[in-house]
Amino acid sequence: MSAQNNLIAVVTGASRGAGKGIALALGDVGATVYVTGRSAKEGDSPLPGTVFATAEEITRRGGRGIPVVCDHADDAQVEALFAQVGSEHGRLDILVNNALCVPDGLTAAGPFWEKPLGLQALLDVGLRSSYVASYFAAPLLLKSSRGLVINTSSPGGRCYMHGPAYGAGKAAVDKMAHDMAVDFKAYNVAVVALWMGILKTERTMAAINAQPELYGAMLEVAESPEYSGRVIAALAQDPARMAFSGKVCMAAELGQHYGVFDTDGAQPPSPRGMFGAVTEYSDVVIQ
Template sequence: MTPVQQQVVFVTGASRGVGRGIAHAFGEAGATVYVGGRTTVDGTAPSRLPGTITETARLVTEAGGTGVPLPLDVRDDAQIETAIARIGAEQGRLDVLVNSAWGGYERFTDGSPVNPGPFWEQPLDLWDAMHRVGLRAHYVASSFAAPMMVARGTGLIITLSSFAGQVFVPPVAYGVAHAAIDRLAADMAVDLRDHGVVSVALYPGLVLTESVLANIQYFEHEQNRETPRFVGRAAAALAADPDVMRLTGLPLVAAEVAAAYGVEDEEGHRPVSNRSAITGPPTPGFPDPFPRP
């Protein structure tokens, strides 16, 4: 891999939330970051939350990188294709793609009534939001980015996922989408391995995004929290590892990545992995992706 300060990075869903934190962290590392997202004017997001791609790009530049706002609606395949073609034309390369766009969370902040009931009581468009803005957009972006990476024989695709792909986390559409995202990352890795391109899924913990902060009363019992930039620092650490191919195809937990590379959250805090609380102890004999000496 090219040193991170020389890398060209494209982050989707970076107007706010985890995507913004990832872009910001790559800026800290000195990368050129294309900040993809729909929101160009503050206050116009469907979620009614603050944040724009211009603000995120400014954070990237202020942190030491080069931030480039890139207006993008990932529901439109042509816009994704055009965005990646622009990166290729301007930079001649794409080192890292971070698939972070996500849909369906708008209902927690846009004033819609939220029904915590079973799947048959959920609106059908919730499935479409999570599978089109999330899963399908990740597939499309990866499909357009892969040829540029394959041609150079190097690259890294990080796709945001969660333990919902392994255990039941309501609503049903959420868990199904994340199980498919995990499989997407793993299966893309098979096709990409011989071309020197890495594909991993990355699991954040409880991240203090704008949406979570707007509903923090529901998370007061959870003390193991992460900032969006912490997830970004874990992603940037993966991009800096010249031996990252050993991890290709795996679902990685951001806190475990951070521990392996010595990454800290803001103010020196280091969140811990919540794997054991969610999935139980590791399976005997299962290889540790981050073996310690």
């Protein structure tokens, strides 16, 4: 693949989990992927994974992984990240806003006032960090002929899931994708909110292994973390990708549209029957 055709991508929060899976899948199609996260060495997080390990695996698969230790709660570090991308490549084709703080107590039962106040950190690294990364990425996306921004999300933006902090954060990144699409439309940059399914991440598998009688059935419908990345790669290479801009899309349904299969050869089912339709917005624009 020539340098001109090589996709340049940034995937935030890619030391592990969904971000790592997305980054690896983009590497599979030959992309140069900037991998960001706070984990520089094993032990920095209770869960395994580092930005360096993800980047190395991308390179082993035929892409080019570039690790960048970055705290997405620090705007100066985020600005420096995109300054590096601009200096080294002059453009950005794909931004995946995936960085998310997952505070202790998120999945605990009970009303929000009985949970830690610290759950509002979801609105800093998740909601706010997606806006900041998009802000600094925008000038580079405008230099691409096929720019794409993905806000990873979930049905929690439409149903009750883990309480109001999580729900508000997901609903907001969905709406942010819609509104950013209005601003980017004239520049041929697509922005999509992607509802991922239940993913077989390190965190999810640890919960399942700890309580298989409670969570084991989830494996029947769970997706690999790489599935969403395969869907994003297909969307990024679609000349008609602007048709999805400003929309909330289910990864499973986009995967069916593009004929994308998971790492086990299966095609995950749409969760629409469980969660209902995706969020839709008015076409009214007031500037």
